[in-house]
Amino acid sequence: xxxxxxxxxxxxxxxxxxxxxxxxxxxxxxxxxxxxxxxxxxxxxxxxxxxxxxxxxxxxxxxxxxxxxxxxxxxxxxxxxxxxxxxxxxxxxxxxxxxxxxxxxxxxxxxxxxxxxxxxxxxxxxxxxxxxxxxxxxxxxxxxxxxxxxx
Amino acid sequence: xxxxxxxxxxxxxxxxxxxxxxxxxxxxxxxxxxxxxxxxxxxxxxxxxxxxxxxxxxxxxxxxxxxxxxxxxxxxxxxxxxxxxxxxxxxxxxxxxxxxxxxxxxxxxxxxxxxxxxxxxxxxxxxxxxxxxxxxxxxxxxxxxxxxxxxxxxxxxxxxxxxxxxxxxxxxxxxxxxxxxxxxxxxxxxxxxxxxxxxxxxxxxxxxxxxxxxxxxxxxxxxxxxxxxxxxxxxxxxxxxxxxxxxxxxxxxxxxxxxxxxxxxxxxxxxxxxxxxxxxxxxxxxxxxxxxxxxxxxxxxxxxxxxxxxxxxxxxxxxxxxxxxxxxxxxxxxxxxxxxxxxxxxxxxxxxxxxxxxxxxxxxxxxxxxxxxxxxxxxxxxxxxxxxxxxxxxxxxxxxxxxxxxxxxxxxxxxxxxxxxxxxxxxxxxxxxxxxxxxxxxxxxxxxxxxxxxxxxxxxxxxxxxxxxxxxxxxxxxxxxxxxxxxxxxxxxxxxxxxxxxxx
Numbered sequence: 007x008x009x010x011x012x013x014x015x016x017x018x019x020x021x022x023x024x025x026x027x028x029x030x031x032x033x034x035x036x037x038x039x040x041x042x043x044x045x046x047x048x049x050x051x052x053x054x055x056x057x058x059x060x061x062x063x064x065x066x067x068x069x070x071x072x073x074x075x076x077x078x079x080x081x082x083x084x085x086x087x088x089x090x091x092x093x094x095x096x097x098x099x100x101x102x103x104x105x106x107x108x109x110x111x112x113x114x115x116x117x118x119x120x121x122x123x124x125x126x127x128x129x130x131x132x133x134x135x136x137x138x139x140x141x142x143x144x145x146x147x148x149x150x151x152x153x154x155x156x157x
Numbered sequence: 158x159x160x161x162x163x164x165x166x167x168x169x170x171x172x173x174x175x176x177x178x179x180x181x182x183x184x185x186x187x188x189x190x191x192x193x194x195x196x197x198x199x200x201x202x203x204x205x206x207x208x209x210x211x212x213x214x215x216x217x218x219x220x221x222x223x224x225x226x227x228x229x230x231x232x233x234x235x236x237x238x239x240x241x242x243x244x245x246x247x248x249x250x251x252x253x254x255x256x257x258x259x260x261x262x263x264x265x266x267x268x269x270x271x272x273x274x275x276x277x278x279x280x281x282x283x284x285x286x287x288x289x290x291x292x293x294x295x296x297x298x299x300x301x302x303x304x305x306x307x308x309x310x311x312x313x314x315x316x317x318x319x320x321x322x323x324x325x326x327x328x329x330x331x332x333x334x335x336x337x338x339x340x341x342x343x344x345x346x347x348x349x350x351x352x353x354x355x356x357x358x359x360x361x362x363x364x365x366x367x368x369x370x371x372x373x374x375x376x377x378x379x380x381x382x383x384x385x386x387x388x389x390x391x392x393x394x395x396x397x398x399x400x401x402x403x404x405x406x407x408x409x410x411x412x413x414x415x416x417x418x419x420x421x422x423x424x425x426x427x428x429x430x431x432x433x434x435x436x437x438x439x440x441x442x443x444x445x446x447x448x449x450x451x452x453x454x455x456x457x458x459x460x461x462x463x464x465x466x467x468x469x470x471x472x473x474x475x476x477x478x479x480x481x482x483x484x485x486x487x488x489x490x491x492x493x494x495x496x497x498x499x500x501x502x503x504x505x506x507x508x509x510x511x512x513x514x515x516x517x518x519x520x521x522x523x524x525x526x527x528x529x530x531x532x533x534x535x536x537x538x539x540x541x542x543x544x545x546x547x548x549x550x551x552x553x554x555x556x557x558x559x560x561x562x563x564x565x566x567x568x569x570x571x572x573x574x575x576x577x578x579x580x581x582x583x584x585x586x587x588x589x590x591x592x593x594x595x596x597x598x599x600x601x602x603x604x605x606x607x608x609x610x611x612x613x614x615x616x617x618x619x620x621x622x623x624x625x626x627x628x629x630x631x632x633x634x635x636x637x638x639x640x641x642x643x644x645x646x647x648x649x650x651x652x653x654x655x656x657x658x659x660x661x
Contacts, residue, residue, distance in 0.1 A: 078621070079541075079542060079617045079620045079621045079624065080617060082541055082542060083541070148621070148624050148625045148628060149542060149620075149621055149624050151624075151628070152541065152542065152545040152546075156545035156549070157545065157546075
């Protein structure tokens with residue numbers, strides 16, 4: 007039962023995160039970094055939900071790969087998990103940056119500097135979502151369910 | 158059902174040691190349908206006046222360790238599977254009549270015998286001249302002067318007199334009191350020495366003539382199913398200055414004793430003994446040092462003892478119809494012999510017959526893998542995987558009495574046992590001695606073939622399988638010890654089935 011509750015909480019947090027990316031007044035991506043022109047473009051081009059999906063998707067996919075694909079006694083220590091966290095935390099913002107830049111350029115806009123500053127917040131968000139995903143799904147892993155620390 | 162096992166003399170202790178190893182591995186007696194005998198308790202009773210005998214001391218220490226470990230694992234439960242499956246108890250533990258004073262030990266108290274020289278024991282000095290002359294005819298001077306705390310040094314004629322005391326002992330009374338209908342009795346003794354050769358027929362006689370004794374359960378004892386393992390000469394002695402035991406006498410003594418047994422125990426119409434297992438080997442062991450002193454008789458474990466240890470288990474599994482008639486009276490003796498499947502000086506699992514392999518192979522391999530795991534991998538596992546499932550196995554487990562007894566005393570004795578058997582003649586090479594690699598641990602048995610070569614077995618494989626099994630298992634908070642050995646036992650079975658070649 008405890009496991010299902012954790013999974014449900016994790017899913018709710020993630021859905022709230024994605025939902026907040028649609029918000030006009032309290033958009034999650036405008037709380038930590040705001041640049042009028044840049045953020046308006048991202049909102050108008052519907053980039054926020056896409057970024058939210060990428061961050062959430064990569065965090066959950068990364069956790070899933072760790073707990074159910076890697077899932078090995080050779081990689082069941084906290085630092086193995088931290089390694090995957092690090093990779094995902096770096097990869098998701100980089101992917102987002104590429105996507106944002108691509109979309110903006112396709113629309114004839116150049117916000118390279120702003121985009122770099124914008125993705126800084128994504129490092130934190132990705133890491134948090136990876137932790138949330140980990141604690142939602144680790145219970146059913148055969149070899150890594152006690153990683154990063156015992157249940 | 159209780160099986161009372163009287164292990165008499167040095168051979169009795171050594172066979173009992175092998176039986177303990179089999180029991181620790183989880184070998185249980187099987188009935189005629191191949192199912193474990195239900196509700197079984199083994200009650201070993203060691204009869205040996207030679208208390209300084211190292212083999213006896215080693216077996217006693219092992220019994221104590223076994224009992225402690227098993228008690229932690231299963232409490233008083235009998236029908237369990239896994240390591241240390243057979244419940245082993247002392248007479249004291251099962252005694253109902255508290256008026257009988259007994260020590261909580263597996264050793265029969267023979268203090269009345271031990272403290273005397275034989276001449277004092279029989280009152281030689283108070284005999285009249287005619288009786289002294291008769292005694293001198295029956296016993297040599299050396300025998301009369303023999304102090305019996307070193308046993309009967311190969312002289313069954315001494316033993317047969319001295320051990321008659323047994324029937325008046327508290328141990329015998331306690332045994333008679335707890336013996337119930339349905340229980341069985343088994344004797345383990347050698348036929349070519351002193352203590353065992355004499356003690357076995359005397360004990361059988363006293364049980365069958367229970368009607369004449371002042372004890373309870375006389376009728377039940379008279380009808381009791383009795384079996385015996387008679388070990389024929391199988392070991393060799395170094396020549397020394399002390400010639401009280403001479404290997405040249407072994408065959409003569411054996412012949413004489415066999416004639417005597419035939420007359421009194423195992424004749425065609427004789428039902429004193431229902432079942433007798435004859436066991437010996439013409440290939441004699443490497444020579445043992447003959448030393449009857451305080452630290453003497455530390456003999457190497459031997460294949461004959463391993464095979465002999467299966468005899469009481471076989472006896473426990475025999476159907477009642479093979480032992481008693483419809484009125485409950487014991488049937489005449491039937492005899493069993495044993496042969497290897499392959500006559501070789503190097504005996505591995507494949508040299509044993511199919512029935513033996515079926516009985517012991519999986520179990521002993523599991524015990525050996527546990528031995529390797531405890532020595533090479535378990536400590537590093539703590540704090541990871543299944544050890545974190547509830548109840549948690551934490552690092553303080555390594556300091557517990559259970560773990561120290563299991564990994565230190567018991568596994569130390571196990572290592573000695575397999576090493577001694579390997580260094581003896583015939584050489585028992587079930588496992589590759591000193592090999593810590595699980596892939597190569599079983600002699601002449603490889604891991605199974607896979608698409609990319611051979612499957613691998615190591616501590617990580619165990620950890621992974623135990624993680625999986627633990628996920629679907631529930632243990633009570635006080636079952637930490639049981640959790641560990643139960644998971645290991647189940648994991649080992651799965652690994653043996655899936656990752657090793659099948660030789661059964």
